[in-house]
Amino acid sequence: MSAAMGGADTTGNPIADRIAARLSLYLGPHTGRVAVKTFAVRALGRGPETLTLADVPALQQALRPMLRTFVGRAQCEIVLEQIARELGL
Amino acid sequence: MRPPRALLVVPPVFAALFVVIGLAAGAASLAVVLRAENELGKLVALAGCAVGALAFERGDYLRRAWVLSGGCMLLLLVRDVTVIPAVDAVVGGARFDGARGALVVAGNTSSVIGAWMLAHAWSVSGLDDDASRRGRWPLVAVGIVASFVATGWPLVHDLALLFGGDMNAIAWVGSDLGDTICLALVAPVLATALALRGGRLLWPWALLTAGGIAWVLYDAGWGTTELLHVDRMPAARLGVEALRALACTFTGMAGVAQRWAVAES
Numbered sequence: 001m002s003a004a005m006g007g008a009d010t011t012g013n014p015i016a017d018r019i020a021a022r023l024s025l026y027l028g029p030h031t032g033r034v035a036v037k038t039f040a041v042r043a044l045g046r047g048p049e050t051l052t053l054a055d056v057p058a059l060q061q062a063l064r065p066m067l068r069t070f071v072g073r074a075q076c077e078i079v080l081e082q083i084a085r086e087l088g089l
Numbered sequence: 090m091r092p093p094r095a096l097l098v099v100p101p102v103f104a105a106l107f108v109v110i111g112l113a114a115g116a117a118s119l120a121v122v123l124r125a126e127n128e129l130g131k132l133v134a135l136a137g138c139a140v141g142a143l144a145f146e147r148g149d150y151l152r153r154a155w156v157l158s159g160g161c162m163l164l165l166l167v168r169d170v171t172v173i174p175a176v177d178a179v180v181g182g183a184r185f186d187g188a189r190g191a192l193v194v195a196g197n198t199s200s201v202i203g204a205w206m207l208a209h210a211w212s213v214s215g216l217d218d219d220a221s222r223r224g225r226w227p228l229v230a231v232g233i234v235a236s237f238v239a240t241g242w243p244l245v246h247d248l249a250l251l252f253g254g255d256m257n258a259i260a261w262v263g264s265d266l267g268d269t270i271c272l273a274l275v276a277p278v279l280a281t282a283l284a285l286r287g288g289r290l291l292w293p294w295a296l297l298t299a300g301g302i303a304w305v306l307y308d309a310g311w312g313t314t315e316l317l318h319v320d321r322m323p324a325a326r327l328g329v330e331a332l333r334a335l336a337c338t339f340t341g342m343a344g345v346a347q348r349w350a351v352a353e354s
Contacts, residue, residue: 024287024288025288025289026285026288026289026290026350027284027285027288027290028284028285028286028287028288028290028291029287029288030284030286030287031216031284031285031288032288034216035216038215038216038218039215042215065214065215066214066215066216068149068150069150069151069210069213069214069215070151070210070214070290071290071350071351072144072145072146072149072151072152072351073145073146073148073149074145074146075351075352
C-alpha cells in the first residue's frame, strides 16, 4: 500500500487499511479511516481491526450511502469494485 | 493531490482584471464595467454549478444541490435581462416590478435550499457522529454571528425602505434574508472541507468555502461603505464588487473541481 493512500495511522488490519486507503483518495486519510471504523461498527458491530474478507460485502453495503452522497451512484460503484478487486474478491 | 491550477488561479485573476479595467475605464464608464462584471460573474457561477451537477447522475444528492445553487444564478440572470432598457421597454417597465421581485425571491430560495443541502451533506452521508457534531458547533456558531454582522446593515436598510412604503424592497429583504442564511451555512461547508483534507473532495468544498467567505466579505463591505457614505466612490465600489467577482468565480470553480474530483479514479 502506498504511503499516500494509507497515511501514518493504521488499524493493523490489512483489509481495513486497504479499504481506508481507497476511500482516502476521495475523503482524505483521516476521514477514510473514520469511515471504515464508523461503518464497520454500524454494519458488523465490531471494530475495523477485526475485519475479515467475509465481512467486506456487508461493509461495502454500509459504505454505499456515504459514497453515493459524496461521489454519486456511478463513481460509488466503481470505488466499491476497486475495493473488491484490490482484496481479491 | 491538487486540482488543475486554473481552478485556484481564475478567481483572483478575474477579480484583479476587473479592478484594473474599472480603474482604467474611469468614473464615466464605471457603471458599464460593474454591470459587465456582475453578469459575467453570475455566468461563470452558473456554468460551474452546471458542470458540478453533471458530475452526478439524476437523483444523486449533490446533483440536486448543485442544480439549486446554479438555479439561483439563472433566475437572477433572467431578472437582469429584464432591466436591459430594450427589454424593459417591451416587458412593461414598472408594471413588471412584481415579476422581477419574484425572480429575486425565487433565486434566493433556490440558493438557500442548495446551500442547506451542501451544508448537510456530511450528515446525509452518515459520517456524522457525536464527536464530529461537537467539533462542528463552534464553527457553526461563528458562522451564524458572522452572517448577521455581514448582512445586518443591508437588512436593516431594506426593512426601513419596506416599512417606509417601498414595496419593491420586499425582493431585497428576501435577498438579504437569503444571504444571511446562506452565509451562516458557510461554516458547515468549511467543516466538511476540513474533514476532507488530503482527499480529492477537499477541493470543491474548499472552493465553495472560499466563495462563501467572499460573499460574507462582499455583504460586509457593501454595508460598511454605505454606512460610511462612501458607497458612491469609484474605488469603494470597485473594491466591494471585486469581492462579488471572487465569490462568483470561486463558486464556479468549485463546480469544476467537483467534476474533477468525482471523475478521476
